Amino acid sequence: MRYLEYHDNIVYSERWREEEDSGVYKAITANRILDFHLVDRIVYYGKILTDFVPTVGEVSLAETLAFTKAASGAPVNVVVVSMDWFQMAVLQNLLPNYFKIETLFCIMRKFVFSILSVGPIPNHIAFILDGNRRYVQNWNMKEGEGHKVGFLSLMSILNYCYKLGIKYVTIYAFRIDNFNRRPNEVQYVMDLMQEKIKGLFKEESIVNIYGIRVYLLGNLKLLNEPVRLVAEKAMVVTAKNDNVVLMICMAYTSTDEIVHDVQESYNDKKGDIRHHEIGKELPIKLADLEKHMYMVVAPNPNILVRTSGENRLSNFLLWQTIFCQLYSPNAL
Amino acid sequence: MGDLKTQRETPNNSKIRLKETIHEIEGLFVSVAHFHFVREIWAFLLRLLWNFIHLVISTSHFLLGTANTFQSYLISSGLLRKYKALDLTELQYLAIVVDSEEAHNTSKIVELLHWLSIVGVKNICLYDMDGKDSKANAFLSSMILIAQNFHIFIVLGVLKVSKEIILEELADKSYEKGTCSDQKEMAFEFSSFSDGKEGAAKAANFLCSKYLKDSSLDGVDEEQLFTESKMTEALRAVDCGGPEPNLLLVFGLARCHLGFPAWRMRYTEIVHMGPLKAMKYGAIVKAIYKFTTVRQNYGS
Numbered sequence: 001m002r003y004l005e006y007h008d009n010i011v012y013s014e015r016w017r018e019e020e021d022s023g024v025y026k027a028i029t030a031n032r033i034l035d036f037h038l039v040d041r042i043v044y045y046g047k048i049l050t051d052f053v054p055t056v057g058e059v060s061l062a063e064t065l066a067f068t069k070a071a072s073g074a075p076v077n078v079v080v081v082s083m084d085w086f087q088m089a090v091l092q093n094l095l096p097n098y099f100k101i102e103t104l105f106c107i108m109r110k111f112v113f114s115i116l117s118v119g120p121i122p123n124h125i126a127f128i129l130d131g132n133r134r135y136v137q138n139w140n141m142k143e144g145e146g147h148k149v150g151f152l153s154l155m156s157i158l159n160y161c162y163k164l165g166i167k168y169v170t171i172y173a174f175r176i177d178n179f180n181r182r183p184n185e186v187q188y189v190m191d192l193m194q195e196k197i198k199g200l201f202k203e204e205s206i207v208n209i210y211g212i213r214v215y216l217l218g219n220l221k222l223l224n225e226p227v228r229l230v231a232e233k234a235m236v237v238t239a240k241n242d243n244v245v246l247m248i249c250m251a252y253t254s255t256d257e258i259v260h261d262v263q264e265s266y267n268d269k270k271g272d273i274r275h276h277e278i279g280k281e282l283p284i285k286l287a288d289l290e291k292h293m294y295m296v297v298a299p300n301p302n303i304l305v306r307t308s309g310e311n312r313l314s315n316f317l318l319w320q321t322i323f324c325q326l327y328s329p330n331a332l
Numbered sequence: 333m334g335d336l337k338t339q340r341e342t343p344n345n346s347k348i349r350l351k352e353t354i355h356e357i358e359g360l361f362v363s364v365a366h367f368h369f370v371r372e373i374w375a376f377l378l379r380l381l382w383n384f385i386h387l388v389i390s391t392s393h394f395l396l397g398t399a400n401t402f403q404s405y406l407i408s409s410g411l412l413r414k415y416k417a418l419d420l421t422e423l424q425y426l427a428i429v430v431d432s433e434e435a436h437n438t439s440k441i442v443e444l445l446h447w448l449s450i451v452g453v454k455n456i457c458l459y460d461m462d463g464k465d466s467k468a469n470a471f472l473s474s475m476i477l478i479a480q481n482f483h484i485f486i487v488l489g490v491l492k493v494s495k496e497i498i499l500e501e502l503a504d505k506s507y508e509k510g511t512c513s514d515q516k517e518m519a520f521e522f523s524s525f526s527d528g529k530e531g532a533a534k535a536a537n538f539l540c541s542k543y544l545k546d547s548s549l550d551g552v553d554e555e556q557l558f559t560e561s562k563m564t565e566a567l568r569a570v571d572c573g574g575p576e577p578n579l580l581l582v583f584g585l586a587r588c589h590l591g592f593p594a595w596r597m598r599y600t601e602i603v604h605m606g607p608l609k610a611m612k613y614g615a616i617v618k619a620i621y622k623f624t625t626v627r628q629n630y631g632s
């Protein structure tokens with residue numbers, strides 16, 4: 001029974017509220033059950049056939065506006081849950097917002113951030129998003145779900161960063177080495193990225209809430225056509241924002257960046273190199289190399305965080321992390 | 333049934349109501365904070381809390397440090413069996429980054445190298461960042477060349493300057509302690525900031541001038557010349573290349589790699605060991621042991 005799969009996942013991960021394709025799960029999440037222990041009180045689950053169907057397809061029961069008669073009926077997943085009056089009130093949104101745990105968390109978070117703001121706050125943080133596949137293995141989830149969950153974590157991290165006042169955030173989304181993975185896995189990640197970048201264009205997205213300017217850095221020529229177009233469009237659309245900056249590194253490795261840098265410097269200084277005499281100062285100086293890096297749009301990162309506890313840089317920002325604090329928490 | 337329907341809300345509505353509530357509560361605070369006095373007290377309270385959190389974290393670091401010291405003494409005394417026999421097949425090249433101020437302490441460096449020779453590491457690269465200290469350059473006059481198979485680098489970097497002193501003292505020490513034969517098989521490399529970023533600039537010049545020479549012959553595509561392998565060759569040609577270390581030990585106050593040559597650091601495990609004056613033999617053994625348990629899949 002499909003619900004049972006999600007039953008296990010609900011207990012493990014309370015963040016899966018956004019995208020699920022089971023009618024039951026959507027119905028419950030639409031009513032915003034925050035206490036996931038609720039699912040322990042399932043008395044019965046099953047299916048009933050009804051004589052009516054929603055007029056608009058592919059929406060949850062909670063979001064349906066109208067129904068229409070349908071002779072042969074439509075199957076509806078039914079879950080019978082027993083709960084006390086408090087949970088019932090939460091379910092039906094009868095509680096005033098003051099009693100909700102979310103308000104409390106929100107206020108506490110603002111308090112903690114105001115304490116942190118007393119001390120020095122980094123200007124630029126870089127993240128290496130690692131460990132998605134290990135997470136999936138640990139929690140026995142479907143392959144590929146790790147990236148979706150990772151994306152949700154990323155969104156919440158970005159929210160916190162920008163609320164705390166950190167101006168530049170860089171994330172390492174896709175390495176050139178990752179093209180060596182299985183083709184369907186690479187395609188899945190590419191499709192996911194395309195979908196998420198498109199999601200940034202929406203009005204209520206995080207880009208417009210904080211006024212984020214998005215850069216997509218890397219060797220974009222290695223990406224396939226639709227992803228590259230979306231990436232370029234994202235950069236153009238957000239070009240007028242100037243509050244905070246998000247840099248997404250796609251098809252990026254530090255060595256590739258250095259080579260590209262050398263090539264650009266060469267194109268820049270062709271004349272000088274041609275007329276260079278032995279013994280005189282070399283035409284390409286360090287300052288020229290620094291000018292043509294992809295990451296010239298932001299100052300050097302102050303902290304680099306790598307999720308999953310590995311202690312390597314894996315070809316990320318090798319040039320820019322001279323004085324950058326490296327941090328690898330064990331969390332996945 | 334009708335009652336239930338009116339009481340149920342759509343998710344969007346409830347989100348909006350939640351935001352409004354939070355704004356109301358904030359508004360309450362703001363109206364109170366219009367009094368300057370209250371704002372001052374609030375700022376003072378925040379500073380106090382910040383310092384308190386700082387104290388808590390410092391204490392926990394201190395306790396962690398004590399526990400680690402205890403563990404390293406245990407390891408040095410040989411009580412913990414798993415650290416006794418280290419499998420060094422994976423560790424082909426070890427790099428050590430030292431904070432420039434601490435790099436003046438050559439006796440500590442020699443002791444560190446001696447420990448590493450006991451552990452059995454064969455190839456070591458020593459790196460420190462700057463070389464503008466004129467006091468260190470005075471060592472130049474008292475250099476004695478020990479062995480012929482060491483490269484002579486451009487003199488920059490505190491470690492580079494005192495390279496010969498270090499090697500001589502190391503040779504003396506291992507003669508004393510009777511581990512002479514091990515030490516002879518070790519290969520050392522000393523590098524500094526000039527091999528990192530500036531080395532890349534030199535390689536860029538080399539590559540570009542080579543391209544100009546080649547493009548006088550027909551049909552050499554620009555794309556073919558500016559590739560990673562050509563860059564590696566160029567770095568080697570300007571004497572800034574070298575093998576990629578498997579493990580990098582950072583001795584200094586901050587956990588950063590201080591500009592170790594970027595091209596060689598792609599898949600290197602970076603481990604922070606604390607300040608040089610507080611280094612422990614057990615900590616080094618533990619770091620190398622941890623390295624042997626790591627599995628890399630290089631992105632694929």
